[in-house]
Amino acid sequence: MTTKSVARCGMLTALAMIFGYVEALIPFPVGIPGMKLGLPNIIIVLALYTLPVYQAFLIQMMRIVLTAFLFGNLSMMLYSLAGGLFSLLVMVLLKKKEWLSIAGVSIAGGVSHNIGQLAVAVLVVQNLKIAFYLPALLIAGLVTGGLIGMLVYKIKPLIQ
Secondary structure, X not given: OOHHHHHHHHHHHHXXXXXXXXXXXXOOOOOXXXXXXXXXXXXXXXXXXXXXXXXXXXXXXXXXXXXXXXXXXXXXXXXXXXXXXXXXXXXXXXXXXXXXXXXXXXXXXXXXXXXXXXXXXXXXXXXXXXHHHHHHHHHHHHHHHHHHHHHXXXXXXXHO
């Protein structure tokens, strides 16, 4: 990696962490544990479409680990890693499909993030009844993923 790439990744990691902190300040009283707006994913989707995949992966990993150490705990890191890595994997695979828009890839990322986190929650809690939240989480992932995808579509030309 060049110095410019390292600086860009550091800046985007910091920006994603700031978005995560701002997201934590926004009240989102829906009554479903773990449901959030996903503001840091703006940076991850943008990185996926403007940087090499390995850099998007590094940004995602650094954001999750640093945010957990600074503002959270080990269980938060576990859930975030499961959702974030599964989401990134799905988005990387779907991005290769020429017919799928940024919003479509982002929607798949939002939905898969929630599935990854819910899968870990089922394993940790050892109770399949927690899957009761799946429909609401899928709808949330669809809506927030779509909004994030549309925003990245508008921002992307300004970055390149």
